[in-house]
Amino acid sequence: MERTPRERGGSPESRASREPPLDPEERARALCLRLLTGTPRTRRQLADALRKRDIPEDVAEHVLARFEDVGLIDDRAFANAWVESRHHGRGLARRALARELRNRGVDAEQVSEAVGLLDAEQEETTARELLRRRLPGTRGLERAKRVRRLAGMLARKGYSEGLALRLVREALDEERAAGLDTAEEEPWLWDAE
Template identity: 65%
Template sequence: MPPSGSPGPRRRTRGRGGGGWPPDGPAEGTLASQGPDADPEAVARAICLRLLTAAPRTRAQLADALRRRGVPEDAAQAVLARFQEVGLIDDKAFAEAWVDSRHAGRGLGRKALAAELRHRGVADETVRDAVARLDPEEELETARRLVARRLPATRGLPTATRARRLGGMLARKGYSPGLAYRVVREALEAEVEAEGRPLDDLEGWEPEETTGDDVP
């Protein structure tokens, strides 16, 4: 804090000229910021390399980034095609790694995984192939672990309410209604059996549909 009576830090002002902030002119990293003689393909290569260094990207994500930075479509497509040819862009590898990571880390089911990949511009066939790699038994066990973690927090509620909440949680994570029903019913039945009481108020309950994409 400046001493009493001394001027505080000078604030920079916006505006044209005078060294305002942000600086006048094109945004950094765009084609226009490189000057009138810049090679669009060289600029596109630099943008793509910088983005890929930070994290894997799909071709669609890179194409969108180039478009937002003012790279002409023909230059962008030429660079993207070359990057794909040499393996710097690989939507199949991206999708497979995404499925493995998001299922293991977040417990996402097939529908949620497919929706996330499609949102990132991965082609439908590539999405189906990547999601098909998820072992059904592994998906089932992951759903069981999710329910087991959430089950204690629902104790004391009516059975149907517990079922709806647990089933809704699985639905939001992309599990099919059939799998959600099976896992939730198993968990509730095992609990009441251990306590020596019947399972009640569950008849007629059906889990909600997910909003994610169906995966044929």
Template identity: 70%
Template sequence: MTRRTDWAEHDAHPGIPWEPGSGDHAGLGRGGEGGSRGGRGRRRRGFGEPSAEDGGASPSSRAEGDTPSGDPAERARAICLRLLTGTPRTRKQLADALRKREIPDDVAEEVLSRFEEVGLINDSAFADAWVESRHHGRGLARRALAQELRTKGVDPTLIDEAVAQLDSEREEETARDLVARKLRSTRGLDRDKRIRRLAGMLARKGYSEGMALRVVRQALAEEGEEGEDTEFFVEDGG
């Protein structure tokens, strides 16, 4: 992917049609209208930021989506639209939210399928955007990105396609940038400790042990610090 996008501004990328009040909401019934109104005047969250779904809905947010209604389909639409107004979601995330609010499974399935038809749920676009955002913003490698997408219920095939955006060359370039930013803070430590600390930082972001050690050793050599190489085992946890 060649373009750079700030995913905190979801209306800046046409690949994910989650903009409240768009034409796609017209066929979703009264729940769509209520969901659009609920999102006005609120700051949109970017990927990875806490939400009502993640930390528990506040009384005000519950009032927006869980309005008393005898029609569970209307309630399901309102809940989904409210959640999508805040930040993009996968189908599984929305299904889990509907289940917590005791929406019948058959109703939830019908509503979620309709949202997919009109493009309000698009797990493929979600995965692509997630990879671009989290790699650019946090420097995460393919392994860490794939793990995050798995926890959000994205299909393995879509995950593979999304992380394929990052080739080994781009991944290593990002690893070098991460080490360069941290290098100064490790000065004064002995060489072995610097290697462990910097390589551990990369390991926590999903980089392989081999790449992490190679990048760190090259960075130290370029800085002018020479020494005998010692074999290190870098644990994923740091």
């Protein structure tokens, strides 16, 4: 049986009015800790959250600097973990990862270092794996439509047009050689280099 607010010691509003209000620094610390509990965040993400809650800028700067000093905010570690997670989990290329990190407020030098952890060979291997998983779903479509869909999927994940088209052509050639492709051939797609 659920208890009424009166049985629980009053309404939430009356309990809040009995507690002294937190000073801006305590509010800032509490907000940052709450936000960092769910998922890692960048310094800028936390600064934006503090700004939205009307925490004075000098107080926010002090709290954020303290959180950096004790290691609760580390944009470099955030960027490295982000690249590792999003590349392996979603197959994103360096270009897409860099854009996401910049949007989260990571410093350009740290973005370069983090995406630099991926080399071209690793990126190509991931793109091939994405194609391997998506290729069967396009069987039976016209070759031109397959090329557009598969290259478009890779482009949305941040792969360059040249790499995407080359890998799609190779995958479709391998499929054709294995006798898995039943669509009519359109030679003009294979002649364009």
